[in-house]
Amino acid sequence: MARLPGGLPVWRGRRLLGGGPAAAPSPPLPAVDASHHAGLHSVVLDAVKFADVAAPHSVHLGGHATARADGGVLVVGLPLAWGLSADQLRVLLAHELALPPSRHPDLVRGLLEARRRHPASEKAAIRHARLLEATEPLLAEAEQVRDAIAITAAGGGLSAVEDAGRALLKAAAIGAAFAAFAAAPLASGTMSAFSTGSLPATGPIRAEDLHDGWRLRLSRWGAPATELDRAALAVRHPGLASEIRTAADGPLVALDPDAVHLDELGPAVMRTLAADVLPDSAEPWVRLADLPVESYLPDVERRARQYVEAVNEVLGRTPDGRDELAGTLLRRPVDVERARRGLPPDAETEAPTPPPWMGAALLAVVVEYALLRKGWHREHPLLPRRLVAPDSDEVLDLNELVRSDPGALRTHLG
Secondary structure (H helix, E strand, O other), X not given: OOEOOOOOEHHHHHHHHXXXXXXXXXXXXXXXXXXXXXXXXXXXXXXXXXXXXXXOOEEEEEOOOOEEEEOOEEEEEHHXXXXXXXXXXXXXXXXXXXOOXXXXXXXXXXXXXXXXXXXXXXXXXXXXXXXXXXXHHHHHHHHHHHHHHHHHHOOOOHHHHHHXXXXXXXXXXXXXXXXXXXXXXXXOOOOOHHHHOOOOOOOOOOEOOXXXXXXXXXXXXXXXXXXXXXXXXXXXXXXXXXHHHHOOOOOOOOOOOOOOOOOOOOHHHHHHHHHHHOOOOOOOOEOHHHOOHHHHHHHHHHHHHHHHHHHHHHHOOOOOOHHHHHHHHHHOHHHHHHXXXXXXXXXXXXXXXXXXXXXXXXXXXXXXHHHHHOOOEEOOXXXXXXXXXXXXXXXXXXXXXXXXXXXXXXXXXX
């Protein structure tokens, strides 16, 4: 009896798939070929060679921070093309395209791709559950093969194992961070909602410059912090588990200077990519760059009020004035942060020494709110605490004051 990798009989695989793997229609996304984004096209061809599979019948640039192949169509997310080096992107794509050896590669690919689809009805959900259970051994073998191919695509050898693990870890981190950004692009916190105990007040915005905003955020401010479960990621990549768990610390989400070259992406293309990410809506398109103060003021006000109320809790009273408010934030940031999170004072143990910038960072949140109330506005809605004075081009960078002159923040509080 003919069997697929993992031991699944071929006849049952075909029955689970409901016939045969169908070719997916080309999506309405920017094409990638020898004439369009040739650098990325070259990386895809290299990945196909390492994976030793048939080339996809079409390749496209997508809006999500993922690389996905389905029905002969490969979609490479723009955030990944910006955030991975060309070598790391080749590793990721080779991993995505690779299949375990089989005399029925189309059936193997079809079953693996079917695992990622979402059933549209209760009856389909029952069939999908059967498929997931039956193809679990196939997936396990496929992941082992894909991890090995990723190592080969990274150059082979011990260093390539680390490089392949780093590439997959970076891709996962970029995916999580971009998803958080797209869900709430105006949330100004640099710590995740899970870490701070607070949720962003803003939600998805139908922004045609969503990806331009993401690139600006990375280049000028940094990615939103997200909780990346390395242990769970390591389980999904058994051949690289150790490297993923112990990958060297450092920025995982940034614009990579060795990223693949892409052709210029005009406004129409950017809107197409944003539409690929954002929920369908009847709302008109807007530009993040053009949003008014009122779009981000509520989030700033919410965070500032949390810190003022936390100072009241730490002092047991309202501060006497702006000097005492600022002084408490600067001198007792750990106590203030504990109070903001609703944690009791830790009187039994000595308070940990906070980073030298922590108190100034808390004060800068309050100062930003005070200046916005006076008519200042952000240089760009996505750049917290870089403010422009009313009727002026003067830019006040509160973030620089946090680093260089925390005491000067007091002068802008009143």
